[in-house]
Structure formats: structure tokens, C-alpha cells
Amino acid sequence: MFDKLKENEELWDLFTRKEEYSVTFRDAYERFPYYLSSHRNIFEPRVSKFLVENGLKPQYPDGKKFAVCLTHDIDAIYPDKLYPIVGPVKALSRGKLAEAVKAPFSRVNRKWNPCWNFREILALEAKYNAKSSFYFLALTSEETDFNYNIKDLETELGFISDSGWEVGLHGGHESYNSLEDIKEKKRRLEEVLGKKVVGYRNHYLRFRVPDTWELLSKAGFKYDTTFGYSDCAGFRNGMCHPYRPFNLNEGRQIDILEIPLVIMDRSLLKDYMRLNVKKAWECTKHLINTVEKYNGVITILWHNNMCIDGENLRYYEKVLEYCAEKNAWITSGEEIYNWWTSKIEPGN
Structure with missing residues (x-):
């Protein structure tokens, strides 16, 4: 895959996010925002399109045409x-x-x-034959945004995991830039869960290319699903398929699978794009239809506190219903990782 992409310099630079290696400005959370990117056609996965045209042909369980990586960041339970x-x-x-x-x-x-609605979310998703990933914070009481003690959630974590859904780590504010912090939070979560965690997303989508991928790989994570913009939905590096990132500084592939984030609830409806429900749905449908066209994987993030009774919950169920009607494989990041690395990567 890399050899073919390297033949197209523009797409290679987009795929590797070359422009993020020499950033002079970041936002208040040290993120590279969409508004600074030279890549403006964010609603089209140009790199994935190129790869499909050059032989990438992903297949999914039961002949499904595309997949939905369904995820929840658990920022607060109180x-x-x-x-x-x-x-x-x-x-x-x-x-x-x-x-x-x-x-x-x-x-x-x-x-x-x-906000203590994990079982309700599972029941709703099961209605559409879907599963998802729940990424939990493992903060101490002294850390920014501390809302709950992960030790108090042992029963809920066990229920989620035993039901076949995934429990992953939602790294803290500084985790994206600290191997020690990532390892410590991973240890805390695994201690409560009673088994290894393989999936990760950082709080506030804080991320540093390529450093965060390297840290996550060293910490033992199998996949990340942080890589999307907070201020806009879409395809940050032109990909709507999972991929192994490439470190331009060292000229090598990084040993972690990225399942790129495409849609976050708060990007569409609340904090950033500030679309009304009609416009948000037009955007959501376009992105889902586009990923279906290229037999890709669309990662959707819906926070648990956006799954409370009301308009946001109805919107979330509408997404589930639409994807189910399209016969998508709606599942967790862990299941996407297992399928991609065992069934698709070996042939590409």
C-alpha cells in the first residue's frame, strides 16, 4: 500500500499528514485544527479512493459492504x-x-x-444488532476533568465486557504526550476490568503526529481511534479505512492500527460546526454513504451524556437505524481491529 501511495506525492503527504510535522500554531488544547489545514476537501476520502482504484477490496462479515466502528467516550457519569x-x-x-x-x-x-446509562445504550444498540466500544477515563481526583473513580465502575465494566461490547481507555489530557501517563492509566483500567485493553482514544482528541502513535504502540495498544478533527467531521488524512501510520521522521511504519474518527456528536451539533439537526443529518448521511461507496469503515463517536432522552438520543438512534437499513456491520473497535488484521491486512 505504501509503495503505491508514494508514487502520488500529494496523496502521500495527505496520508502521512506531512503538514503536521512542522506546525507553528495549535489551538488551546495543543491540537492541530482543521481550519489550519491545507486539505480543504475533508468530506471526500481521497486517499482511500485512490487505494480502492488500485486494488484495495475490503470484505466484511456476512457479505456486508461497509462497517461502522461505533464508540462512546465516557467523560462523565455524574x-x-x-x-x-x-x-x-x-x-x-x-x-x-x-x-x-x-x-x-x-x-x-x-x-x-x-448519565449512568450504559445498559440502556447496550439495549438500544442490540435492537439494531450493533455493538460498540466504551472508552473510560482512569483519572485521579487531582487531574483535570476528574468526574468519577474508575474503581467504582467495576460492575458496569464487567457487564459491558461480558455482554460482548468493548471497554477501552480514554486517555487523560496529558496522555497523548506522555508514555508514563498512558501506561499508568492503562494499568488502572486493566486492574479494574480484569483483562488487557487494546483500544484507545485520547480525551479532547488531543494528538501529536507521529508521536502519539509511537507512544501508544510502546504502551501495548493494538489500535487507536483518536485521529479526527474536533472542529469538523470528515476524513483528516483522506482515509476511510483502517491503516498503519507512517513515521516520516524515521521512514517506517508504526506498529499500531489507526481506525480514524469521522463523526463526533459535539462537532456536528454542539461545540464546533454548530449545525441544526437538518444540516447535521445531511452531513452525516453524506459521510455514511461515502464510506459505503468505498467499502470503508466509518467511526462514530457519541458520548454517553449525549445519549440521554431527547433530541440527541433520537439523532443517535436515527444513525443506528440508517446504518442498519444499509446492512452495515456495526461493531466495536476491537472487532474491527481483529477482522482487519486477520482478514484484510494479510492480502494487501
Whole structure:
């Protein structure tokens, strides 16, 4: 694959993200944002298109044409401190009396906590014959964005894993740039889960090309699915297929599989692109249809606190329904990794 790509300098530079090797400016979270990229046609996977035209022919279980890598970042399991006050007002405005009664006690009663919704998410996905990956933080109480102690989630982690869904690591703010931090958080999560974790995504999508891939490989991860833009949906390096990254500094492939992120809920609807539901759905459909066209893998990130009753949950189910109607293989990052490395990589 690399030899063929190298023949096309423009696509090789895009695939390897050459422009990110000499960055003079990053955003507030030390990320390389889409608005600084010279690659403007982000909604078309130009590199994957080239590879398909030159012989890449992925196949998926049961003859499915494309795959959906379905994922959730678990940033918080306890509502915001203002939720017990604001929650009842919002619930009453929607005519949800029972929810309004529960909201004031949501931070002390798990049964009434809308963010403690892992089993509800599993049930919804099972309805569409789908599975997913849950990436959990393993922070200490002194770290930025600490919201929960991973040790308190042993039962839930076990239930998710035993049900056939995946538990992976959601690295902390500084993990993307620290091997020691990545290893320590991996150890904490594995200690609670009781088995090795293979999948990773960094908090706030913080990432440094090619350094973060190298650190994750050294830490023992098999795949990463951080690599997408926070400020725009689409194909960051023109790929809609999993791939082994290439380190331009050392002239070699990195021993980790990247399953690139394409759609994040907050990119579309909340913090960045700020699309209304109609425009967001047009964008989502285009990206799904495009990945189907090239027999690719589309990675979708939907946070657990965006899977609470309301418009965001309805949107998420609409995505599941649309992909299921297209007969996509909707599954976890771990299953994508296992299939790609055993069935597709050996032949390419």
C-alpha cells in the first residue's frame, strides 16, 4: 500500500499528514485544527479512493459492504453540579414530570442518574444488532476533568465486557504526550476490568503526529481511534479505512492500527460546526454513504451524556437505524481491529 501511495506525492503527504510535522500554531488544547489545514476537501476520502482504484477490496462479515466502528467516550457519569437545579426546569418544559422529580437527586441516586446509562445504550444498540466500544477515563481526583473513580465502575465494566461490547481507555489530557501517563492509566483500567485493553482514544482528541502513535504502540495498544478533527467531521488524512501510520521522521511504519474518527456528536451539533439537526443529518448521511461507496469503515463517536432522552438520543438512534437499513456491520473497535488484521491486512 505504501509503495503505491508514494508514487502520488500529494496523496502521500495527505496520508502521512506531512503538514503536521512542522506546525507553528495549535489551538488551546495543543491540537492541530482543521481550519489550519491545507486539505480543504475533508468530506471526500481521497486517499482511500485512490487505494480502492488500485486494488484495495475490503470484505466484511456476512457479505456486508461497509462497517461502522461505533464508540462512546465516557467523560462523565455524574451530571453537572447545576443539573439538580436546571434539570427539573428543562424536564418540565418538555412535559417530563417523572424526570423533573428525579433530577434533584441524580447525583446521589444512580437509578435516577441520566448519565449512568450504559445498559440502556447496550439495549438500544442490540435492537439494531450493533455493538460498540466504551472508552473510560482512569483519572485521579487531582487531574483535570476528574468526574468519577474508575474503581467504582467495576460492575458496569464487567457487564459491558461480558455482554460482548468493548471497554477501552480514554486517555487523560496529558496522555497523548506522555508514555508514563498512558501506561499508568492503562494499568488502572486493566486492574479494574480484569483483562488487557487494546483500544484507545485520547480525551479532547488531543494528538501529536507521529508521536502519539509511537507512544501508544510502546504502551501495548493494538489500535487507536483518536485521529479526527474536533472542529469538523470528515476524513483528516483522506482515509476511510483502517491503516498503519507512517513515521516520516524515521521512514517506517508504526506498529499500531489507526481506525480514524469521522463523526463526533459535539462537532456536528454542539461545540464546533454548530449545525441544526437538518444540516447535521445531511452531513452525516453524506459521510455514511461515502464510506459505503468505498467499502470503508466509518467511526462514530457519541458520548454517553449525549445519549440521554431527547433530541440527541433520537439523532443517535436515527444513525443506528440508517446504518442498519444499509446492512452495515456495526461493531466495536476491537472487532474491527481483529477482522482487519486477520482478514484484510494479510492480502494487501
